[in-house]
Amino acid sequence: MDGAGRLARSLRSLGPQADLKAAAIGAAVLLREWLDARLARAKSAKPALLKPLRGKPAPATRVRLERQPNPNRLIAFVENYLPNRAGVAATVLLLLGSAGFGIVKGGHVAELTQALSDTRNALANSAGFRITTVAINGRKQLTQDEVLAIGGVNGHSSLLFLDADAVRDKLKSNPWIGEATILKLYPGRLQIDIVERSAFALWQKDGRLAVIAEDGAVLEPYDPYDPYVTRRFTTLPLVVGKGADVRAKDFLALLDRYPQVRAVTKAAIFVGERRWNLRLKDGLDVRLPENDVGNALAALSRLDKEDKLFSRDIVAVDMRLPDRLVVQLSDDAAKARDDLFKDKKKKKTGDAA
Secondary structure: OOOOOOOOOOOOOOOOHHHHHHHHHHHHHHHHHEEEEEEHHHHHHOOOOOOEEEEEEOOOOOOOOOOOOOOOOOOHHHHOOOOOOOHHHHHHHHHHHHHHOOOOOOOOHHHHHHHHHHHHHHHHHHHHEEEEEEEEEEOOOOHHHHHHHOOOOOHHHHHOOOOHHHHHHHHHHHOOEEEEEEEEEOOOOOEEEEEEOOOEEEEEEEOOEEEOOOOOOOEEEOOOOOHHHHHHHHOEHHHHHHHHOOOOOOOHHHHHHOHHHHHOOOEEEEEOOOEEEEEEOOOOOOEOOOOOHHHHHHHHHHHHHHHHHHHEEEEEEEEEOOOOOEEEEEEHHHHHHHHHHHHHHHEEEEEEE
């Protein structure tokens, strides 16, 4: 776009056009030779005039020259039985076939198709159907130039020959675009209405991050070193592991019911495509059970409210067993606990003595 809603033109390769031009020149040369031969034959067969009778000019009569039989049987057969100008037609077809074979063999079919399309569009543009104004509604993440590039609309496109269904299908093939509507407003206005998918979460798999929609579709890669990307998606929840992309919607909806747990959660990790772990912001790991996850989250929230569980010196909480909760202390807390037991044991031994 040139900044005013108008499309800018671009140059394209003319390779296929050169092949067609060479074929046309060859056909023109053959046609000229054929015409020269016909003219020479007509001059050599001028009608002979009869002597005038009784002072009146005699009418001109045309004398037909008999063609001498060619000693070569094949050539004689061709001259006698093939229609006139069949050789010229066969030569033209041969040249066109050779040009077509060269285009296909050289991989210029797409270029030829595009050249023919550009020619057709140029004629329509000269007739007043040039796209002069483009209006795009509903875009948030994609730029106007990105939408046009995805839809295949460029400076050569004419409104008359623009395939609205093809543009719509191209737009919907982009993961960001959920729905698209194309309106052609003659003579030169194009309106594109799109509905973009919303970014739902960040998904990490095999060390790579991507932005995903609610249905798990990957919208675009996530680059943590790109300030523009991080500014747009830094607040999204993080899910990790194979299968987490398609299971994230239901689990995060369940986690939202316990805001005290959700507020301190840094990432949700899908383990073995069966169950979830929580990684809290302070590094605490919470291992949730495969079934009855809602009750486990409710118990976790209650323990933090009543016993300040998340503030204790622990590194893991294991809730996979239905009848118990296992807490793993940090190294410092475990050492302090061992020292305390040793002191108690010494004190008991001294009292017994």
